[in-house]
Each structure stands twice: as structure tokens, then as C-alpha cells.
């Protein structure tokens with residue numbers, strides 16, 4: 001039987017633990033997310049699906065006033081808290097489901113970030129989370145998220161250093177189906193990931209339905225020449241492919 005997201009992350013939490021860029025997407029996605037969120041000085045940040053806190057720590061180190069990280073996996077939260085104990089930054093972490101944000105007060109956060117969270121949620125859950133985010137964001141607050149590029153699963157075989165297996169489903173017929181995949185660390189270790197498939201239109205429709213009705217800024221993220229200079233063998237197999245998409249919206 002297919003493992004739940006919580007089970008996957010509880011059983012692999014130790015392998016996600018990192019203090020510096022290690023995973024493919026630590027190079028191809030997260031640095032751009034950080035740039036999108038700048039300036040962070042003085043901001044109240046909510047990091048949904050924070051994992052072991054890789055992005056939460058960077059938000060704090062870049063000057064956020066506070067960071068609250070929520071993740072469904074208690075083991076990922078335990079890793080985040082262990083790092084916080086070793087090197088206190090003042091980040092608050094809690095195990096919880098991003099679908100249930102009712103307990104959080106309205107109009108509170110300057111920035112809500114979801115770095116590869118929505119690929120664990122189906123269309124209905126995605127809308128629930130976006131609607132919660134719109135409520136807890138201050139007017140004028142920013143919502144930043146990244147997802148695997150919806151086309152990527154269909155462009156790449158099940159190979160190093162990153163893939164999702166659509167198991168014969170198509171771009172449209174695969175909607176809300178879970179594609180299992182792997183993403184590699186540069187040290188050669190693969191990590192199990194999932195993509196509950198949604199089309200690009202699904203994301204735009206979910207945003208519009210939950211009140212994010214202005215055009216988002218989007219960037220299709222990829223391997224760049226600077227990555228090849230770091231490690232050609234690692235990045236070259238997926239050069240010129242659309243890997244992830246980053247979105248940024250302002251809450252009106």
C-alpha cells in the first residue's frame with residue numbers, strides 16, 4: 001500500500017537534515033525563492049511544509065522578525081527543533097497540517113512561503129490551504145510558493161538526478177494522481193518525493209478561486225550555466241528542462 005506523506009517524511013527525516021545546499025533543488029529552486037522573498041527585514045513569516053527548517057533558518061538569518069514553521073511530519077519537526085537547540089535562531093516549529101490553519105489568527109503574516117508543499121496536496125486540499133493563507137496574510141502581504149513544473153514528470157524517464165513517475169497517466173488524466181519520484185543529493189543519495197499532479201491551469205484556478213485574483217509573478221526554474229560550473233555530472237542530465245515553478249503573489 002502507498003505510504004502517506006507523513007510516513008514517508010517520518011521515515012526519511014534524517015536524510016533531509018542539512019546545513020548547506022545539498023539537494024538538487026537547493027541549487028535550482030531555493031536560492032531563487034529566497035531572492036523572491038527579499039527584503040525579509042522585520043517580516044513575520046509563516047513557512048508551511050517547513051520540513052527540517054532549511055528555508056525557515058534562511059528567512060531568520062536574512063532578518064525576519066519571526067518565523068513559524070509548520071510540518072505534517074513530527075520527525076521533520078524534531079530535526080528542525082534539534083537544529084534550533086544546537087544553534088538557536090528563535091524559530092518556532094510545530095507539527096500540524098497546512099490544510100487546517102483555523103487556529104492561526106487572521107491578518108497576521110507579512111510572508112507565507114510554501115516551498116514544495118503543494119505537490120503533496122490534491123486540488124481540493126490546495127484550495128483549502130490557499131484560502132487559509134489568504135486569511136492569515138496581512139493585506140499587502142506576500143505569498144511565495146514553488147512546485148515541481150507540472151510538465152516535468154512527462155519529460156523525463158525514471159532516472160538520476162530527479163524524476164516523477166506518471167505511471168502511464170497523461171497530463172490531464174493524471175490530475176490528482178500521486179506520482180512517486182526521487183530527487184538526488186549531490187553526495188549520491190536519492191530522497192523519495194511525491195507529486196500529486198496538478199496542471200498549470202489548476203494552480204491558476206485555485207489562486208483565483210481563493211481570492212488571489214491579480215496576475216502572479218512566475219518563474220520557470222532550471223539548471224543554469226552557473227550550476228554546470230559547480231558540478232557538470234550532476235546537473236547536465238537535466239539541462240534545458242523545466243524543473244520547478246516559483247510563484248509570488250501579493251494579497252490585495
Ligand SMILES: C[S@@+](CC[C@H](N)C(=O)[O-])C[C@H]1O[C@@H](n2cnc3c(N)ncnc32)[C@H](O)[C@@H]1O
Pocket residue numbers: 005006009048049050051052053054055070071072073076096097098099114115116117120121193
Ligand atoms: C519536499 S519537503 C520540503 C521541505 C521544506 N519546505 C524545504 O524546502 O526543505 C515537503 C514537506 O512538506 C511536508 N508536508 C506535506 N504535506 C503537508 C501538509 N498537509 N501539511 C504540512 N506539511 C506537509 C512534508 O512533511 C515535507 O516535510
